Amino acid sequence: MIKHIWKIIWNERRHNIGLWIELVVVAVALWYIADHMYVTLNNYFKPLGFDTEHTYIMRLGLINPNxxxxxxxIPQETGVEELKTALERIRxxxxxxxxxxxxxxxxxIGSNRSLTLFRDTLQTRYAILSRTVTPDFFRVFKYKSKNGNTEDLVRALxxxxLVISPEVEKELFPNGESAVGKHVSFEKGDSAxxxxxxxxxxxxxxxxxxNWSxxxxxxxNNDFLAFFSGNYVSALEFCVRVKSEEDRDFIGRFRQDMTQQLRIGNFFLGDIxxxxxxxxxxxxxDVDDLQMRAFVVLFLLVNIVLGITGIFWFRTQHRRGEIGLRVSLGDTPPQILRKYYMEGLLLLTAAMVPAMVVILILGKQxxxxxxxxxxxxxxxxxxxxITYxxxxxxxxxxxxxxxxxxxxVPPAEALREE
Structure with missing residues (x-):
């Protein structure tokens, strides 16, 4: 049957060439749209690698010097101990x-620090995120090591x-060797x-x-805490994970319990x-932009659906006489529908071949x-x-x-109309 339908398509090539060209153009446009949405949504729903459910960030304030x-x-050493005391009381x-x-x-929070790491003659291509944290940071956000264990990260700190990401390991140890136990530096040179x-x-x-990871x-360490124990204390992030059963009106209840306890030295409980x-x-x-793009894509899809469906609707409606003739010659309705479905799909398949070449070029470029x-x-x-x-x-x-x-429709009526 496929050979017979290809013969029909070829015999009617003067009528089909316009439809074929339109299918090629629509296939490329729809492929571009489908690819864009697939990549965007795949990236959006890909796991982040950490868990923020039941987590809060709080900061200490500094009393006005006046x-x-x-x-x-207050000596820096005392300030460091006061920060540690505050953390212990929170814990x-x-x-x-x-x-x-x-x-x-x-x-x-959109706040970052970045540095470059070096290993012998190798270095990270770009400055990478620097996370200066106390060990329990990994427990708060449930980071996992490559072995699936949070405690490996905690014990390392x-x-x-250092704890590094797989991307940094791949850059500095490109031969697939493990980075654990190896040494890196923040400066280039033998004296680093x-x-x-x-x-x-x-x-x-x-x-x-x-995709930044x-x-x-x-x-x-104490040197970091000493630097921020004075006027810059509000830059420090006190992050907590709340027990799931306690995560109800947490901010109000925590303030009631801890406001006095966290009034240490010149510090007080600030923002939560x-x-x-x-x-x-x-x-x-970003979410608003994604929604706007989704509306635009939906609008384009509706137009494509109406266009392609309308063309084949009109094309099939115009062939009522042919359908009547086929019925009069003994074809059953399911056989006729199957032939027309096959003809449409073969036209689509023929159009997808050049579309595949165009998309391949666009992707390579x-x-x-x-x-x-x-x-x-x-x-x-x-x-x-997706496109097909x-x-x-x-x-x-x-x-x-x-x-x-x-x-x-009775064959005689269909033929009479034709």
Whole structure:
């Protein structure tokens, strides 16, 4: 039957060439749209590598130096101990599961520090995120090592070793060797201080709209705390994970319990925010942009559906006489529908061949999105499958409705109309 239908298509090539060209153009446009949405949504829903459910970020404030209760000339060592005391008191609160101090490391705040790592003659191509944290930071956000264990990361920082991401490991140890136990530096040269890598985490993404996942983490030692124990204390992030059963009106209850306890030296309990709420605010513009793109894509899809379905609807409706003739010659309605479906799908298949070549060229030239996902064979085939299935459904719908009605018309009437 396929050979017979190809012969019909070829014999009617003068009428089919315009439809074929239109299918090629629509297939390329639909492929581009489908690929864009697939890459964007795949990146959005890909796991972030950490968990922010039941987590909060709080900061300490500094009493105004003009206040009567302000204590002058507190030594840095005392300030460091006061920060550690504040962390310990937060950790001991019965509502808290884990607590940490960090600098430019909490998710979804848009605050970053970056450095370059070196290993012999190799270095990271770009500056990577620097996360300065206390060890329990990994427990707060449930980071995992490549072995699937949070405690590996915690113990590495407790030993004052570095934790790095898989991307950094791949860049500095390109032969597939493990980075654990090896040494890196923050400066180039033989005199640079070396730091031992204690663990490698799983992939930790920056947010749902980026593919940025290169980072290293180091322990927040007393030198860091000393620098921020004065006027810059509000830069420190006190991140906590709340026990799930206690996560109800947490901010109000925590303030009631801890305001007095965290009035230490010149410090007081300042801002407290839900990290999931921070995420909503931080990603709002990106989410709005994604929704706007989705509406535009939906509008384009509706137009494509109406266009392709309408063309095949009109084409099938125009062939009522042919359908009547086939019925009079003994073809059953299911056989006729099957032939027209096959003809439409063969036309689509013929149009997809040049469309595949065009998309391959666009992908190789970097016209398609590549910063979120490399243009791989799997991505190419997924885009092809989505495009082919959508167009096949449109063509089938455009044939089914008029053809189903036409095969019910008595052959004599259909021929008389023709």
């Amino acid at each position: 206040s009567a209760v302000y204590v002058n000339d 001991r609160n019965p509502m808290i599961e884990a607590a940490s101090i960090s600098l430019h490391s909490s998710p979804h 407790e030993r004052n070793e 201080d070396l730091y031992r890598i204690g663990a490698v985490s799983t992939e930790i993404r920056y947010d749902n709209f980026n 290169s980072y290293f983490a180091q322990n927040m 925010r839900s990290i999931p709420e921070n995420k909503k605010a931080y990603q709002k513009d 970097g016209v398609l999105i590549t910063y979120l996902m490399h243009f791989t064979g799997a991505r190419y085939l997924i885009g092809f499958a 299935i959508l167009l096949a459904l449109m063509i089938t719908l455009g044939i089914w409705v008029p053809a189903r009605k036409a095969v019910k």
